[in-house]
Amino acid sequence: MDFNDTIVALATPSGAGAISIIRVSGPQAILIVSPVFKPKGKKVLAEQPSHTLHLGNLVGGHRNLDEVLVSIFRAPKSYTGEETIEISCHGSPYIQQEILQLLIRKGCRAAEAGEFTLRAFLNGKMDLSQAEAVADLINSENAASHQMAMQQMRGGFSNEIQKLREELLNFASLIELELDFAEEDVEFANREQFQNLISKIQTVLKRLIDSFATGNVLKNGIPVAIVGEPNVGKSTLLNALLNEDRAIVSEIAGTTRDTIEDEISIGGVGFRFIDTAGIRETKDVVESIGIKKTFEKISQAQIVIFLLEAPSALRSSLPRRQAGPPKGEKLSEISIEIEKIRNRFPQKPILIIINKIDRLSEKELQNLKTDLNVSLSGVEGSHFLLLSAKTGAGVEELKNKLLEYVNVGALRNSDTIVTNSRHYAALLKALEEINKVEDGLNANLSGDLLAIDIRQALLHFGEITGEITNDDLLGNIFANFCIGK
Ligand code: GDP
Secondary structure, rough: OOOOEEEEEEEEEEEOOOEEEEEEOOOOOHHHHHHHHHEOOOOOOOOOOOOEEEEEEEEOEEEEEEEEEEEEEEEOOOOOOEEEEEEEEEOOHHHHHHHHHHHHHHHOOOOOEOOOHHHHHOOOOOHHHHHHHHHHHHHHOOOOHHHHHHEEEEEOOHHHHHHHHHHHHHHHHHHHHHOOOOHHHHOOOOOOOOOOHHHHHHHHHHHHHHHHHHHHHHHHHHEEEEEEOOOHHHHHHHHHHOOOOOOOOOOOOOOOOOOOOEEEEEEEEEEEEEEEEOOOOOOOHHHHHHHHHHHHHHHHHHHHEEEEEEOOOHHHHHHHHHHOOOOHHHHHHHHHHHHHHHHHOOOOOOOEEOOOOOOHHHHHHHHHHHHHHHHHHOOOOOEEEEEOOOOOOOOHHHHHHHHOOOOOOOHHHOOOOOOOOHHHHHHHHHHHHHHHHHHHHHHHOHHHHHHHHHHHHHHHHHHHHOOOOHHHOOOOHHHHOOEEE
């Protein structure tokens, strides 16, 4: 990539729309656009001040391509820090292509993915973690991931790292200075102050590292496995939560053999619902593969929903009970299944949901509640909820319950949350080095040895903010951006 080139790309999605925006950035941006832009009135685009808007026609050869609105941003006061032009044209794919080709003929190069933001980073408009937050912001699909990306983009996280890095750097130079005066045996770096700084850094690093679990889950959606026999209403429940008919609802038992995932935003938090095939005993090969998959999915989930239907799964509480199995038998079978999940995954919250309560009379509902209280009281960490996916009764309660399980508190206060696995890895490595420095201090290690570990820690801090980078790393990060950003 040559950063002296002037680059051009469509910044809005390709395809038809009311308006499309084409961005041009680089030393020649204004000079390339000016001759093909005929503003209303007698002005010349190249002579216009920064941060102004101009209406006019884009002309290719003798042809009027479109009536457009051009914004002009002069270096360094632009997103990229370079001379920048943004052309708002009519959103036809034909017009978009004609304008792009015209500008390329006039000397622009088509931008690579993320190149505008890469240039912003290289020109010091933002640090690396802020640049990464731009990609997260574009990809954010719910309030939680949006808020985290916004916070990171404002630099909350990198400011903190930057401050620590400077303090550490200060000590590193003092210790290195001591090396120059080795014969005089002086201590420029006060060891007690240094010890305090190390503890402070450890506390901050640990907090940031711990926040990754929350951050990662909030960014990608909280995984919730729905376990239940075929036909108990898993798809209907997902639809009720989703408020639209996305999953397939069918009357044939066993149709949800493959797992389906649906991301639903509840109270601003993304939940990823993983529809599973259930774990009932079976001889059917396809189904037993499904059961293995179900356990796999449960292991990945943070919350388990165990879905049952009233009344057939709970015959015990119905008036026809004389003809059916003895009271409580079905429920005790169910609690055995739930125990199975509990034993394999002792820490996971299990929410037992009885669906289809619209089929029950008031009296049956009361009996059922009593039976459930008795049968399920022994299963630790489980709660039950009665609802009807069909009528929507109890669905709001389910949403509230799900939010209760998630510690969104961490997000609500302004604490920094780490969401990026690259940052997470660098923080872990930095902590490792800082712990070594601490050990060295405790062992009264000489300054030259301390200095080596401090430099290593500084290196990992620098990796996050981008003070220390290499081309591969930058290439990897920006390749995940869209073209035009
Ligand atoms: P899945 O196999 O677990 O995904 O079950 P489905 O969602 O496909 O539902 C199976 C059948 O139960 C469908 O005919 C649904 O209309 C019906 N059903 C689902 N939820 C309810 C409910 O709350 N009340 C009633 N009466 N029927 C329901």
